[in-house]
Amino acid sequence: MKSELTIIKIGGKIISDSELLEKYLKKINQTNGNVIIVHGGGNIANDYFKKNNIPVKMINGRRITDKIAIEKLVMLYSGKINKNIISKLNKSEKKYIGLSGVDSKVILSKKREIKEVDYGFVGDITSINGIFLKLLIDNNIYPVICPITADKNGLLLNTNADTIATKVAIEMSNYYDLRLLYCFDKSGVLENNKVIKRINYHDYLNLLKNKTIKDGMIPKIENAFDSIKNGVKKVYIGDINIFENPNNSTEICLS
């Protein structure tokens, strides 16, 4: 029997609200068992950019990452935000380690090809070094991954954190019984302000049609289906209560 591993993606307001972050990290830390955390940090980046008169360029909610932007994002994601999270988690008895994709080449990506839009220094994941992550976990060292990866020439690239969580989960399902939690500031996918308990692909298509699911929720749910189709056992979308009781959030199911 495989042992269990939970992968937790945290993003949005959780990262930029210091008190909320502390609360979430405490909950994660209290959860027993193996864990990998993947974090975003777009809000903090936007604040930093505005404060420093660096233009924030977005198309359809996705960042255009030029040369200056990637330089700043590396500092913010792998420096400021990642070490801040690690320092809060490492107050406990457990050990966490901060990683970007370039560290030990754990997440290789390639620069996104220019089609209709030139996203700049944005990476699409090509491989995950699961053996390295397993080595850490087997030694009770829990990885905290920031959304920076690199191509095989070491070019640093901005990479979507939901997608990192998804691809890491799929890779790690070779070694563990995998549970993937996408955590944000809502209790799940909402319909008339109530959490939808389960969504299968058929439901999803209907919810897309009636626009219950839209905007940034679409790639999140596409990622969720990607993982559940590729070996991940359980996938949930929800808020802080997801750690103790995922059944109050939205489960993404195959059927």
Place this chain on the structure above:
Amino acid sequence: MKSELTIIKIGGKIISDSELLEKYLKKINQTNGNVIIVHGGGNIANDYFKKNNIPVKMINGRRITDKIAIEKLVMLYSGKINKNIISKLNKSEKKYIGLSGVDSKVILSKKREIKEVDYGFVGDITSINGIFLKLLIDNNIYPVICPITADKNGLLLNTNADTIATKVAIEMSNYYDLRLLYCFDKSGVLENNKVIKRINYHDYLNLLKNKTIKDGMIPKIENAFDSIKNGVKKVYIGDINIFENPNNSTEICLS
């Protein structure tokens, strides 16, 4: 017989001059065998501080690290500089991993007590997790350590990179035959513009007296003696040629 490990400290102009850095990293990467790199980055920090109108506060060449300074140093050392180094090294076939002391609690420190001077958020090392560093090296993953550590409550602290290299070398000499190279932009300790080949403690005291050794060189050499007295086999101070031929640099010897 123990296997060999080389610890290389790089700092000063090597870090802030992008071409020079590339040259050094290439040399380090071509050197066979196990390696741990420790880097500084004070020059880059000073440039960043000046550019952003943050006062650079120094006493006797040592930085006073206030709340704003430590926040920026974490971004610069563990984000910008560390990931830049890793991305250059990982172009090769080998694997390097960036670490700050807080990652996996690899270097614990405590905030320096206020005596005559309040250095602020500066850490003095209390312990090194050599078992973790050995785990990485035994898996052919080479650590690159930045000068940020944390106390047991996760408080991030600015820490002298020479001292990190020294304490890591002493700890790792429990497991390996240890060679420690302090690399900077001069060919060694100079007397009348010529490299002094060997310095023992008696020589050192004389060189101090006649002021051949002064300023920033004093703590470097004190660190060197600390390591050689505590299990490190060979200690050299020199420039880029130190990797191929340390005999053209200055060796620090017990007697």
